[in-house]
Amino acid sequence: MPYIRPVSDLRNNFSEISRVVHESSEPIFLTKHGYGDMVVMSMEAYEKKIFESEVYFKLREAELQAKSTEKRYPHEEVFSDLRSKLAKKVSEDV
Known part of the structure; x- marks a missing residue:
């Protein structure tokens, strides 16, 4: 199941997002005003x-x-x- 978070979490919960992408090796989909805006994933x-x-x-x-x-x-x-x-x-x- 994909990880979907509001883009504001990138600023407010950066450490948690970083931990999740590294532990899960899965991307996190960030939304802005309810619509897909960007994807964050680990370098690996x-x-x-x-x-x-x-x-x-x-x-x-x-x-x-x-x-x-x-x-x-x-x-x-x-x-x-x-x-x-x-x-x-x-x-x-x-």
Whole structure:
């Protein structure tokens, strides 16, 4: 169930709102005059949402690309290529 609070609680109960967003990892929806105005969430929850969004868009892009061609790659080839790229990246960072 979403947390819904008046926007004035941001000023009057900031510590409580901060505690709730960090403990629950859920956003708090703030209302102004009874209408949705803004959303407050922890940095960790925000970063997780951004990551999930990026993954979703990459998967969607891959789906569209797969529909446009019949070419397929065996998973052994894909993972081998990924492992070599990761190993190269790690060696460059060291």
